[in-house]
Amino acid sequence: MSSHEVLWSIGELAERAGATVKTVRFYSDRGLLPEASRSGGGHRRYGPEALERLRLIRSLRALELPLPEVRRILEDEAGAGRVLEDAVAGRLRELGSELRALRWREAALGLVRECPPAERADRLRLIGAVSVPPSTAPLARFWRAWLPPRMPARVMSAFLEAAVPQPPDEPAPAQVLAFARLHAMTTAPCPAGRQPQPEVHRVAGVRGAAVLYEGLAEAYELAGPRLRRAHEPHSGEALDAYVAAYASAYGSPDTPEFRRLLAARLAAEARLDRYWELTSVVRTPPDGRPEPTPGSADDWLRAALTDQVERIFGADPG
Structure with a gap:
């Protein structure tokens, strides 16, 4: 790590992402959000890549993709987005079924x-x-x-x-x-x-x-x-x-x-x-x-x- 690299505390990362500290900690504890380092007191420090990762995670979750799907998408570095395409297609099918059910009920x-x-x-x-x-x-x-x-x-x-x-x-x-x-x-x-x-x-x-x-x-x-x-x-x-x-x-x-x-x-x-x-x-x-x-x-x-x-x-x- 370069001595000039910007690092943020968990609160600073949460503020920049428009999220709560609880949200950042939740994703970090599940290994979805990389820590750049820890402070002398053991506090988490995050770099700019964590901010981009957090924004992506929140966007995927806004589409109601489950956490296992989010994890596979984040890990699909060499998959040319195929995991994301499959996940989106699956969610579209689910939404189609949900919409049909709502129209039927209506x-x-x-x-x-x-x-x-x-x-x-x-x-x-x-x-x-x-x-x-x-x-x-x-x-x-x-x-x-x-x-x-x-x-x-x-x-x-x-x-x-x-x-x-x-x-x-x-x-x-x-x-x-x-x-x-x-x-x-x-x-x-x-x-x-x-x-x-x-x-x-x-x-x-x-x-x-x-x-x-x-x-x-x-x-x-x-x-x-x-x-x-x-x-x-x-x-x-x-x-x-x-x-x-x-x-x-x-x-x-x-x-x-x-x-x-x-x-x-x-x-x-x-x-x-x-x-x-x-x-x-x-x-x-x-x-x-x-x-x-x-x-x-x-x-x-x-x-x-x-x-x-x-x-x-x-x-x-x-």
Whole structure:
């Protein structure tokens, strides 16, 4: 150390940094703030590098970075700032989650405030059952139980992406209520232990089910633009892809008779209409038009199939 080097006491360093002596001592005791030397009486002395280090530490702490992260950043002398970049990215993710939680709570409070007094207890129960920020895991578990077992992971993932709505980052009160109702629906015990399964699940088997849902995904994508333009259900490429998916699953050729039988089978199945109605609310921006869901696309295609069968066979497709 040069005899001309400036040294400060702990109080002088604190004053120059605009901090308290307690703060300087806290960081110094944890090895984050280097001492240049000690006085004859054992008092700490700090050089100019300690002032810069203290300012950096306080800036990092102002960003609410935890002390272990601060230590790693200070020790990253040869890391070209990568530790700092990672720490900032992690904190941004945390803040994003915190902001989503706050917006969800704000919308939930608005929902309770706006509802009639007689409905508040029920709405509080619905909202209180949902984690904050809300998780889609219960909805995904619902569909995994509903779909045929041992579905290929790729097909399962594609279906879940289409079927499970992500909670909006800035939800309206109606979207909070719709998601809470979806949560309640998908976590409620089933009367018979499972949701009613379509007949085709039993007939198709694992391989056939994978082919079925890949084909249905294609049909729904083809029907999407027609739903967005509010076209009436009609025959065409989307309907042909829809029927082809079922024909492959049932191991049957696509004939007029098969279409008649398929329309009757689909009409007799239990539906999940309420799920898709709520999903549409969750996915629709407050000032936007509803986006097609697998449920609304399936409704459109079933209506197109029924219309086609009635034109071929008469008013009673069964």
